[in-house]
Amino acid sequence: MRLALQAIAEELRRLKNAGVKTVAVSDASVTALRATVARRQGTADKISDPSPAAAIKPSVAAATLAPKFPSPPPPAAQLPPPPTVALPDGDKRTRWDALQALVQNDATCRAHVRPGRKVVLGVGDLDAKIMFVGEAPGAEEEIQGEPFVGPAGQLLTKMILGMGLKRAEVYIGNIMNWRPQLPTVEGRDQVGNRPPIEEELRYCLPYLRAQIEVVNPALLVALGSTAAQGLLGFKSFKALGDVRGRWHEFGGKPLMITYHPSYILREPTNRKKRMIWDDLLKVMERAELPISEKQRGFFLEK
Ligand code: URA
DSSP states (O other): OHHHHHHHHHHHHHHHHTTOOOOOOOHHHHHHHHHHHHHHTTOGGGOOOOOGGGTSOHHHHTOOOOOOOOOOOOOGGGSOOOOOOOOOSSOHHHHHHHHHHHHHTOHHHHHTSOTTOOOOOOEEOTTOSEEEEESOOOHHHHHHTSSSOSHHHHHHHHHHHHTTOOGGGSEEEESOSSOOOOOOOTTSOOOSOOOOOHHHHHHHHHHHHHHHHHHOOSEEEEEHHHHHHHHHOTTSOSOHHHHTTSEEEETTEEEEEEOOHHHHHHSOOHHHHHHHHHHHHHHHHHTTOOOOHHHHTTTOOO
16 A cells, blocks of 8 residues: 555656646545545544545545546566567568567566557667667657657667768667556556666566677667666666776677766756767777767867
C-alpha cells in the first residue's frame, strides 16, 4: 500500500510539473484514500466524517472525472530471466528481421507497453560503422516504434549530421525495448519518464547484444548514464563525467561514452555542446571519417 501511495504522490508531482493545476477525484476514491491513510496511521476508527468534501476543495470535489490508478507494472524483480536470443543463419537483413520478430513477440516486452504503444528495436543501416546506444523509448518512440524520434532524437539527428553523416547511415538502438512505466491515471498518457532499473536493463540487454552481433559496427557510442551502465555494468561508476570522453570496450567493440542529448536540451550551452562534440570528434577519428577545420571548431565560441 505504501508503494501505491508513493506512486500516487509521484504522479501528482509529475502532473503539477507538467502544468496541471487541479486533479479531480471521485468521492469513492477519496473515501478509499482517506481510509487507507487512516489505517496506516492506526486511526481508522477515529474518522468521524468520511465525506470526501471534508478532505478536498469544493471545486475539486465537484468535478466529475474519476481517475483510477491501475496497479503499477509488476515489480521488476518478478521479470523472468533475460531471454536467450538465437538468430537464424543468413544475411544481416534475415537475421535482423528474425530479431525484430523475436522482440515484438516477447511476452515480457509486450506486457510492459500499454495498449496502442510499441515495443521498440533499433533502427538504421545494418552495415553502419557507428552504433549509438541510448536509454529507452520515450513518449514519441513508443508511439512510432522507432528510437530517438522525439526532441532528444531530433538533436541526435543534428549531431549525426554535424559528423557529416546521415541518420540513415548509422545504427541507433536503446538499452531498453520498452518505455519504463510509471503509474498513470487511467485513460491518460504517461507523463514523464523514469530510468530503467537494473533488472529491466538486464532483461533487454540480450536484444542489444544481438543487434551488435548482426550489425557488427566498428564502434559503439553510449549516450548517457543509463546506456553506459547497461554496457559497463550497473553502478560501475559514480558519475558519468568519470567515464565519458574515453574509450572503453563492450562485446569486443570500442565503446565511447558521452552525454545524452537531453543533457543539452535541458541547458543548451556551448560548453555542454562542446563536451559532447569533443567526444564525437574522437568517434569520427576512430571511424576514420573526414574532419574539416570547421567541424573541429564547432561550439568553441562562447
Ligand atoms: N532517449 C533515449 O535514450 N532513447 C530514445 O529512444 C529516446 C529518447
